[in-house]
Amino acid sequence: MSENPNPIPPTPGDTLIFENDRVRVWTMTLPPGGMFDFHQHHHDHVVIWPEAGQVQGQELGDEEWGIVQNAEPGFVLYKTVGTAKPLNPHRIRNLRDETVTHYVIELLEPSPSREELPWTYNDHGEFIFPGRTEH
Numbered sequence: 001m002s003e004n005p006n007p008i009p010p011t012p013g014d015t016l017i018f019e020n021d022r023v024r025v026w027t028m029t030l031p032p033g034g035m036f037d038f039h040q041h042h043h044d045h046v047v048i049w050p051e052a053g054q055v056q057g058q059e060l061g062d063e064e065w066g067i068v069q070n071a072e073p074g075f076v077l078y079k080t081v082g083t084a085k086p087l088n089p090h091r092i093r094n095l096r097d098e099t100v101t102h103y104v105i106e107l108l109e110p111s112p113s114r115e116e117l118p119w120t121y122n123d124h125g126e127f128i129f130p131g132r133t134e135h
Contacts, residue, residue: 008040008060008089012104024106030055030094041079042086043106049075049125053100060089067092068128070085071102080117083110 013026014036024043028036029097038060051124057067067090069075094100121127 008038010040010042010086012039012041012045012106022108024108026104026106027101028092028104029099029101030092031099032097033094034099035091035093036129038091039116040086041081041104041106044080044082044110044111045078045107046105047077047079047123048103048105049073049100051083051100053102054095055092055100056095057090057092064130065093066128066130069125071125073124075122077119077121077127080111080113082113082115084114084116087116098133101135 011026013028015027015029016024017027018025030036049069051071051073053069053071054066055069055071057069058065059067069077079087119127119129
């Protein structure tokens with residue numbers, strides 16, 4: 001079996017700002033029109049938007065950028081990844097004319113769920129994932 005020459009990195013952010021035996025905290029900062037390339041999530045995680053932002057996401061293999069997050073300050077999302085497999089690789093791009101930053105907090109303990117569960121989030125924004133019922 002040959003190794004994939006372009007493996008998908010498991011880093012869900014651009015800068016690791018804190019880590020201990022239970023959590024990793026990443027920032028993802030996107031300049032105007034900027035993109036964070038394909039990556040994967042291997043752990044259940046929380047995403048926090050301290051400021052407003054608007055991004056689109058695209059899963060590997062999709063032609064469209066169908067995933068949308070419209071965040072108001074304080075938008076929080078939670079994702080159960082499960083233990084069966086990581087999330088599909090995806091990338092995201094900033095639709096705003098200003099730099100946006102959000103935080104990804106990975107929960108390093110094994111997920112209580114074997115399977116991936118739908119996203120849950122508060123009322124400070126919207127998350128659109130075509131073809132899936134999420135909330």
